[in-house]
Amino acid sequence: MNTLNRSQKPLVSIPTKLNLPKAKVRLLNNQTRIHIFDDGTEEVVRIDFVFGASTWHQSQLLVARSTLRLLREGTQTFDSQSLAEKLDGYGAYISSGNSHHTSTFTLYCLNRYLPELLPVVCEILYQPTFPADELENLKTRWIEEYKTESEKVRILASRALNKAIFGIHHPYGVQICEDDFKHLETRMLKDFHNKWYHPNNLNIYVSGYANEATIAEIEKHFGYQIPSVLPEIKQYTPETATKTRINIEKKGAVQAGIRTGALTISRHHPDFPALSVVNMLLGGYFGSRLMKNIREDKGYTYGISSGIIPYKETGLWTIQTEASADYVENVLEEINKEIVTLCNEPVALSELEAATRYMSGELLRSFDGPFAAAESYRALYEQNLDFAYYDRVLNELQTISPDRIADLATKYLKNAKQITIVAG
Template sequence: MRMNQVFAGFLICGLVVGAGCSSSMKGSGSSWFGGSSFKVQAYETKTLPNGLTLIYVKDESLPKVEIQAMVKTGLRQEAKEKAGLNSLVASLLSQGTSTRSAVQISDAFNALGTEFSASAGVDAVVANADALSSDADALLALFADVLMKPTFATAEVNRLKSQRIAALKRRIDNPGNYSRRKFSEFLFSGTSYSRDTAGEVETIQALRQTDVIKHYLANYRPNNTIVAVTGRFDAAFAKKVEDVMGAWTSREIKPPAAEQFPVTETLSVKLVSKKGLAQAQVLLGRPMIPRTHADYLALRVANEALGGGFGARLMQRIRDDLGLTYSVYSSLGSNQETGYFQIATFTKNPSTGQTLKEVLKVYETFINEGITDKELASAKAQIVGQYPRGLETADSVASTLMSLNLLGLPLSEIEAYPGRIEKLSLKEVNEAIRRHFKVGALKALVYADRAAVGTQIQEFSPIVETAR
């Protein structure tokens, strides 16, 4: 079984449409770029009367069925002083319901050869479980019980709080993960996206059972949830899914408060220091346009040329030419309300300053000169060529469709995406670079031992913070 992150199948012909369901939307399953034999698996979507969105993706290759659920609740749905609440609620879903104890739930899933997993991201909680198709009815009953009827017993809340606090105290031991957390805090300072989904020791300690229950009731509603069913199943099972999920009571969902996201206009460097670190983690970036912006795909291509792979500029210069690191890459990410651009690498302590300066040089050239025709062709080929790999299974198709829904994009984007990439011109890409990037307008974080690297980056007048 696998856990989905951050978010078509064989068309279900003759599927019984539940009474009161909206008209279904079906993916065409057609080829989406010139001459390719790959086809997005067909899919069907429905909206139940209670507002729940259903996605069906049929796959007869294995006698297996999987149920996924995405609940649209993340960092923006929890108060700053209750950081980690959303993640704690997700972890507590399977720790007792009105009909089963935590042990009974675990045993029931184990009897099906599976387990229930729930993971909280910055914008949504994703849960999933799978089983043999012959056990589909039992899987549905268990999954619905956990999703719709958790009780959040005080003893379970306190037990998971203790586990979470212990894990938070250990997070500093992983330099890569810790530096990424601190970078998000720096990049999105003052907003919900600056917080760790797991929370902080102090905020977790302060959470109570009443906080957990209130958060669940406010956000875990059918009209705030997408459920995907994938694998080998028939129309009768699809009807059962609609009956079970259709019994969930809807409730008005209060939208999170609007936030003003930071604008990065100058270079700002922060040094987070921990004694004894033998190498430095170096991250640079800036808030960026959301996935729904018209220029996003042009920047996706630009990013591929800058730092998307071994042939990209950053890797060629920082690794191949200068030998400063084993890996350096850039990425373009998307949240519900905004996006972000990031460059990440690591290096030995003595080369920290040089690495930061060389990365800045590559970034500046990228903005001033744009990318070339050759880089454009290579980036397009890389993006379009890799795209089918992420859609090889029915569950990955369902996850992609759920993510498109979460980000406010039409589901048709799953098929349109490669063609839209291929149509981009060099002029469009380079104009997008100039519109959304600015020389020196970055936030940079170095996670290292100040005694070893401080003098190398002192010209940047870094903000200094001690890791804790």
């Protein structure tokens, strides 16, 4: 037997083309669109019901969120407890969540119980009653949750950054206070529901065990509601603060929450895939410069990262970390140094290669299995992008050069109007 040479790395092979799974898309009679990722080996299915109705569409704060959350607290046939008994009884899990542009109600269940569960979900989505006592109970719970969240420096820094970047009149920058919960009334929820929860404003994403029978069952319950005219969608423009540094005092905090941010390009911009590589090198993963320097070399923090939040029409480039108060200025100084270095010194090919290959791996992982694939696909679809986006990303990963990295770092990072928040 040959002796093993452990100082020699095993060979690595890199696929030149990634075979990403495609969605099957179908339009029902009532204009509801179904997106299908049928790749399940076990008989479980996840169904996301996504309405284009969220904070962007509401005229009072918290209305979109409470409408969504209260759907399952009462319908024309069932009260809150019977709904819970029904859904739990068949072993289903329900979750719901808002992005700025969509409200999502998700059902996870065993396929064999779909015939019993779908009519209940249909009633929840289209015939909710929004009982007043349920809203009161929810308000109390949300206020307490909000108070606890407000104790966290990470949350304080994040809220302040969005306020500074977008301004309080913009849905991305709006600030919530305790009174906003108290002002909620069921009529606002009913009104919001009437305006926006219609089949022509609904996309359904089915992933897992999703064969013809599954889809037919969904169509039976969701194909016949009547479409309705949707209100016009308002437009907002960011009003960015002129300050570059904002400190938020939090007495007794052992660590400070640090968050920096600047407006940047959206996913639609041709430079976006390349800028993602720049971001990856700076702070996008464990091997990034910020992690290597600020965590692995200096030990200032448990973790630091940078990212580009791809909003619908814009991007927000951010860096976030938590560190002891004593280290805050050092951390900010090191962040700056790393940005400058990225602009002034060409990145080593080996470092670039590690980042781009890691990103190709991420891409593979984000489409691995029907559940992950459906989520990644949906993120694109909601921004009016298609799979050609990933061809552009792949192409960029294979061709990007150190010079281009330095140029983009200068154009989009160094020259960005960065705002720094320190909460602690």
